[in-house]
Amino acid sequence: MENEEDDRPASARRTLTLRNSAARQVAINFMPSRQLSYNTLRLRRTNSEHNALLEDVCDAPGGQDEDKRADLIVRELEQHQRLMEDNPESEELRREALRDLPQGLTMKRHVRAKLSASVSLRSKRRPLSMTKRLKYRFGFAVKRFRERFRDFTFSIELWYEAIRKIEGHFGSAVGSYFYFLRWLFAMDLVLAVCVLSFVLAPQVLHEQGANSTSVPWAFIDLISGQGSFEDSLLFYGHYHDGDISSPGPLTYNLPFAYFFTMVCLYLACFAVLCYRDISSPGPLTYNMPFAYFFTMVCLYLACFAVLCYRTAYSYRRNFIETAGGVNHAFANKLFCGWDFGIVTQQAAALNATSIYNEFKELLSEQNKMQESASLCTRIGQKLANVVVTTLVIGAIVALEYGLWQLLSAEVKVANWEVIISVIITAGVALCPLMFNLIVKLEFYNPRTAVYVTLARTWLLDVGTLMLLLFYWARSEASCWETSFGQEVYRLVILDAIVSLFILPVIEGLRALFYHKFNPTGKAPEFNIAYNSLTLIYNQAALWFGVLFSPLLVVCVTLKFLCLFYVKRECALRACQPARKVWRAAQTQTVFYMLVTLSLFTTLFGIGSLFFWSSSQECGPFRSYAFVYEVVSEGVLRLSERPTTRRVLAFIVRPGAVAFLLLALCVCVYYVRARSRAQRSMVRLLRQMLLLQAKDKEFLLHAIAKVSNGEWLYSPRTPTEGPDSHTWKYLNEVRKPSNAGFHFDASRLAGTRPHSLAFDTWPAEQVHDDGDTDSSFSWQGSSNYLNQKGEESAQKRWL
Amino acid sequence: MGNKVVTFTEQQLEDYQDCTFFTRKEILRVFKRFREVNPDLVPKRMTENQAHTIAVPVEEIEKLPELKENPFKRRICQVFSHDGSGNLTFEDFLDMMSVFSEAAPRDIKAWYAFRIYDLDDDMYIGREDLLEATRLLTKGELHPQERDEIVASVLDEADVDGDGRLSFMDFEHVVVRAPDFLSTFHIRV
Numbered sequence: 001m002e003n004e005e006d007d008r009p010a011s012a013r014r015t016l017t018l019r020n021s022a023a024r025q026v027a028i029n030f031m032p033s034r035q036l037s038y039n040t041l042r043l044r045r046t047n048s049e050h051n052a053l054l055e056d057v058c059d060a061p062g063g064q065d066e067d068k069r070a071d072l073i074v075r076e077l078e079q080h081q082r083l084m085e086d087n088p089e090s091e092e093l094r095r096e097a098l099r100d101l102p103q104g105l106t107m108k109r110h111v112r113a114k115l116s117a118s119v120s121l122r123s124k125r126r127p128l129s130m131t132k133r134l135k136y137r138f139g140f141a142v143k144r145f146r147e148r149f150r151d152f153t154f155s156i157e158l159w160y161e162a163i164r165k166i167e168g169h170f171g172s173a174v175g176s177y178f179y180f181l182r183w184l185f186a187m188d189l190v191l192a193v194c195v196l197s198f199v200l201a202p203q204v205l206h207e208q209g210a211n212s213t214s215v216p217w218a219f220i221d222l223i224s225g226q227g228s229f230e231d232s233l234l235f236y237g238h239y240h241d242g243d244i245s246s247p248g249p250l251t252y253n254l255p256f257a258y259f260f261t262m263v264c265l266y267l268a269c270f271a272v273l274c275y276r277d278i279s280s281p282g283p284l285t286y287n288m289p290f291a292y293f294f295t296m297v298c299l300y301l302a303c304f305a306v307l308c309y310r311t312a313y314s315y316r317r318n319f320i321e322t323a324g325g326v327n328h329a330f331a332n333k334l335f336c337g338w339d340f341g342i343v344t345q346q347a348a349a350l351n352a353t354s355i356y357n358e359f360k361e362l363l364s365e366q367n368k369m370q371e372s373a374s375l376c377t378r379i380g381q382k383l384a385n386v387v388v389t390t391l392v393i394g395a396i397v398a399l400e401y402g403l404w405q406l407l408s409a410e411v412k413v414a415n416w417e418v419i420i421s422v423i424i425t426a427g428v429a430l431c432p433l434m435f436n437l438i439v440k441l442e443f444y445n446p447r448t449a450v451y452v453t454l455a456r457t458w459l460l461d462v463g464t465l466m467l468l469l470f471y472w473a474r475s476e477a478s479c480w481e482t483s484f485g486q487e488v489y490r491l492v493i494l495d496a497i498v499s500l501f502i503l504p505v506i507e508g509l510r511a512l513f514y515h516k517f518n519p520t521g522k523a524p525e526f527n528i529a530y531n532s533l534t535l536i537y538n539q540a541a542l543w544f545g546v547l548f549s550p551l552l553v554v555c556v557t558l559k560f561l562c563l564f565y566v567k568r569e570c571a572l573r574a575c576q577p578a579r580k581v582w583r584a585a586q587t588q589t590v591f592y593m594l595v596t597l598s599l600f601t602t603l604f605g606i607g608s609l610f611f612w613s614s615s616q617e618c619g620p621f622r623s624y625a626f627v628y629e630v631v632s633e634g635v636l637r638l639s640e641r642p643t644t645r646r647v648l649a650f651i652v653r654p655g656a657v658a659f660l661l662l663a664l665c666v667c668v669y670y671v672r673a674r675s676r677a678q679r680s681m682v683r684l685l686r687q688m689l690l691l692q693a694k695d696k697e698f699l700l701h702a703i704a705k706v707s708n709g710e711w712l713y714s715p716r717t718p719t720e721g722p723d724s725h726t727w728k729y730l731n732e733v734r735k736p737s738n739a740g741f742h743f744d745a746s747r748l749a750g751t752r753p754h755s756l757a758f759d760t761w762p763a764e765q766v767h768d769d770g771d772t773d774s775s776f777s778w779q780g781s782s783n784y785l786n787q788k789g790e791e792s793a794q795k796r797w798l
Numbered sequence: 799m800g801n802k803v804v805t806f807t808e809q810q811l812e813d814y815q816d817c818t819f820f821t822r823k824e825i826l827r828v829f830k831r832f833r834e835v836n837p838d839l840v841p842k843r844m845t846e847n848q849a850h851t852i853a854v855p856v857e858e859i860e861k862l863p864e865l866k867e868n869p870f871k872r873r874i875c876q877v878f879s880h881d882g883s884g885n886l887t888f889e890d891f892l893d894m895m896s897v898f899s900e901a902a903p904r905d906i907k908a909w910y911a912f913r914i915y916d917l918d919d920d921m922y923i924g925r926e927d928l929l930e931a932t933r934l935l936t937k938g939e940l941h942p943q944e945r946d947e948i949v950a951s952v953l954d955e956a957d958v959d960g961d962g963r964l965s966f967m968d969f970e971h972v973v974v975r976a977p978d979f980l981s982t983f984h985i986r987v
Contacts, residue, residue, distance in 0.1 A: 095816050102909045104880050105889035105896075106850040108817040151821045164986045168863070172981045318977050330951040331972045334928070335915065336979045338935055340868060340898065341986060348867035349937070356936040359948055366951065586977050693958045693967065 070110040073101070077115060084119055087136060092143070094119075158182055162568055168343030170526060170577045171351065175341070176588050177528050178564070184539055184595075185560040187306070191299055191546070192553045198295040199550050200233060223493055224418045225486035234489065236548040237482035237618035289620040293630045296547050300603060303543075307596040314589040329362055347577045381443035388442050389452075392435065396460050399427065400467050407471050421490040424464060428537060429498055432457045432530055450529055451590060458594050461537045462601050465544045469605055479618040481548045488545030489552060492538065496559045499534055504570050511574035523576035531567065532591050535560075540598035547606055805829055806844055818896035825892065827987055832891045835862060840888070849888045856884030859891075864985050869934035870914050877913045898985035904974055907983050912969045923964040928952055 077083055083093050094115060098108055159182060167175035221229050231238050337355045342348050406420060413419065435456045439449045465488070472484040510524045538556055545552045610627040621627050632638050638645040650656065805826060806814070814825050833840045836854050856875045865871040875884035878894040886894070896902060897910045917927045928949040932940060940948070956964055956972045973979050 098817050099819060100903070100906060102906065104878070105814070105817055105893040106880055106887070108893075109813050109889075112813060112816060147815075147821065151823055154821050154823050167986065172984070176981075317980075328955045328972045328976070330948055331956040332976045332978070334931060334935070334948070334952055335911065335969070335973055336976045336982050338869065339982045341864075341982075341984055342867055343863040345867055352869075352935065352937040352939075356939050359932075359936065359940065359944070362951075363944060363947060690958055697961065 066107060066110060070107060070114055073103070073107075073111050074114045074118060077111075078118060084122060087139075089139070158186070159564060162564075166568060166571055167341045169347055169572065170575070171339045171347060172341050173528060174526050174571060174577075177526075177532055178567070180532060180588065180591055181535060181560060181564055181567070184535055185557065185564065187303065188539075188542065188553055188557040188560060191303070192557045194295060194299055195546070195550045195553050198291050202291060203233060203238075220415060220418065223490060224415060224421075225489040225493075226417070230482065230486070234549055234551045235482045235485045236550075236620075237479040237485075237615075289624070289630055292620040293627070299546075300543075300599070300606070304596075304599050304603060307592070307599055311589070311592040311596045314592050318586045318589045330359075333358055333362065350577045385442050385444070388438065392438060392456055393459075396456070396463060399431075399460070400463050403464065403467060404471060407468075417487070418490065421487065421494055425491060425494040425498060428461055428464065428495070431460050432533055436530075447586075450587065454529060454533065454590060454594065457533050458536065458597070461533075462540055462598050465540055466601065466605055469544060469609070473609055473612055479615045481615055481619055485545060485549030485552070488541050489549050489555070492541055492545070492552060492555055492559070495534070495538060495541075496555075496562075500559070500562055500566055504566055504574075507570050507574045524574060525577075526571050526575040528587075535563075536591065536594050536598065539595055540602070543599050543602040544605070805842065806849075807846070810844070810846065810849065814892060818892060819899050819901035820892070820896055824899075824987060828892050828895050829888065831862070831895075831987060832888050835859060844888060850880070850890075851887065853879075853885035853887045853890075856886070859884070859886050869937075870931075873914050873917055877910060895985065895987055898983070899987070900984060904980065905970070907980070908970045908973045909966070911973060911979075911983055912966050915969070921966070923969060925949060925953070925963065928964075 077094075077097060080097075083090055083097060098112055098115075101108055101111065103111070159178070163175055163178045163182070166178055225234065229235075333355065337351075337358070339351055342351055403424065406423070432453065435453045439453050442449070442452075444452060468487050469484060472480045472487065475483070477483045507524065514524055538559065542552060542556045612626070614621045614624065614627050616622055621630060624630060624633065632648075638648065806829075811822055811825065814820070815822060818825070820828065829844070832854070833842070835858050839854060840852060841848065856872070856879075859875055860866065860871050865874065868874065872884060874894070875886060876882055878890050878897075879886055880890050897906060912923070915927060915931055916923050917930050918924070929945055932945045932948055953962065953964070956968050958968050958971060
């Protein structure tokens, strides 16, 4: 349009475009979709867009003072009934709407003051019923508590400055590793507290009376977990199997029981235990097998739930919400390439170079796209991928087999167990590097390559732990649980030596080498994938080991604590920001997924072990033949209750289980079918959205013309020359190409093909239409528009 | 904590809490950062008026470490400034930090990102805006012809309605689906 108005003075043109855009916004505001009633989410979204558009209306005149603009916004908001009620829900809604206003804070405060004044004016002062008052009071209390809690979590936020500094140096990708580390540390801390208070403390209290014989210990015991450590609080075998009863007066045990009861309220699973404790006659007792069993099971399940939730949240945020059918490679790079968190000059320069390089790559890729690879090469590449993957999986299986042979070999060497653990640790530390090299032989794009490496390494780690678990469970050791606990303990300790001492030294040497001898070569970078995998491995070892070595959780927590500081120093002193921008968001989700998967595998392994016979010589379950009998005999007392027994026996019959499985299959099938249907629906809707966007653009174009008075039979059009609006309309809007596409669009969208129906729509009718509940702003804005229109029309005629 | 000097009135804090995505302590932390920029100009106690009248000049705001290296720093200040000049009052600054904070939802972030990339402030990201943004991002290292190609590709991908420029809807369509948008459009206080 601008082309045709070039003959007008610049100022007039500017007013015209402003006026155009204002008219567009008003038109958009009055589209039917904006007038629907809302649910919360919709309100959120509409409000933000709505007001974003509203802002333009306000901005256009320029000289309006703030008060009037605030008034305008308040009036807009007042039209939503649900916002204006005088109760906590709509107050919450009002807050949300305020937060989502894309306006300056000063303006928001204006609006807020006016809005609350308006609300209190409107609210009918009628006496509240008792239940309502209670409800409101409860609502406010919850809100206040939530705010307090947020404030509190903010003030205990750990390592805030440190992570911020690292993020400033290296960008958000490396920062996300530290967030992952911190998250794991916090979770382990909670775990440690639970284990200490429910399992360890009663045991310590129990032992207080008995005089312990102290065996002198050697340094190697600290690593191997044998010798004097074997029969200690560290391992499963040491724990008492009976009730711990107070010898003296009740007061001695009461605080403990009280604390225990309180926590029971939160962990519903403990309810059974409480019932038993309180109802049992005589002095209060603390049943050690129960505590051990339930604490562990509850912790595992709670962790599993937390992890599942976390993974699902992250997955939704980073995969589902961002799943677009279209690939915006260039646009993404341009709009999301810059990491706003960067603060150092060096990192900024590197970020700029990396964006430059990636643009270059994208351009060359785009040019290459024309000559796409032939079918043969593609099949060859796929085949190569399959072959290499098979080889790698074969290698992993071979490694596990070798390990099994090594474990079962009868060797009489001192500290043979320690040597085996060293071998395993070395394997776990070195194999990721090997996999990293191998994946270069394959034909994946870089991101898939990272995922493939992660998956293989995870398979190796968890496979090794699983193998160890089953090796010891099958062995004839007198107390295999303790042996497995020792094994995992050794792995954790040895890995601590590797990641706390050896790796930092290597990284330091690498940095020294780079600075002294080879400053032009490849700068040492912080390897996020490798480091995160170490964390995942440790966490997996903890999942496997915590049942058999309760104190392991303390070890791992301490280790994560040290690891944070060591890694921070490593990153800040010995590493350079990465040349290639690492895509953090989605990979982070993959890490959470791997942790969840390892916990799932653990649950599977340990669950099946519960049906395996437990050791008869040691541990808290030594009085039961199988671990599951803690529930079946200890709590439910099935042998005394034949009815319960029969019901349970019926439930676990193969027929019932098969039926359950079948029902599950049907459910899964149903959900899957639904998701597929929804996916195709989404595709359809997306296409429709595109068409609608084109539609809207076209209509807005037409509306803008109407409000400018540029119309077919405008009384101000003196002639029908090529300068006139009629001529322009006929040539621009009704171009054959435009009409054709519009016809198609409307047919697809299911509207009448008579697309230019409002050709003959008189302008007055629009006024009548808008005269509903939202009359104010239509009248207001249209008046204002008319005013502006006359002004600029005058300018034009001058 | 040592909150001997009360920086804001209770009413102000409540207002700020309702209008931003911050908790009280975060608001105070933001104020600390703001005051560090120019301790002489910004008093320790903010009265009702001072919070939106005392403006720190844009040249000083740009020296904040969070903004110093940002290629769009001038534009960011302009977008959040109450009068468009780039000078920020405390309320403007708080608003900015709130938008860049982790708790701000995607569409608010998208709206402000749109304003920032719309360098000439005409409510559309046009060709010129895109060319300039590409230049700023790569510190002017790309060849002009390459930049043309990139901008053409961006428009090709993102311009849904085919008018040769990106409206807010087009922009939002791209950015809401970008996996890294949330993690990169984020400044830690």
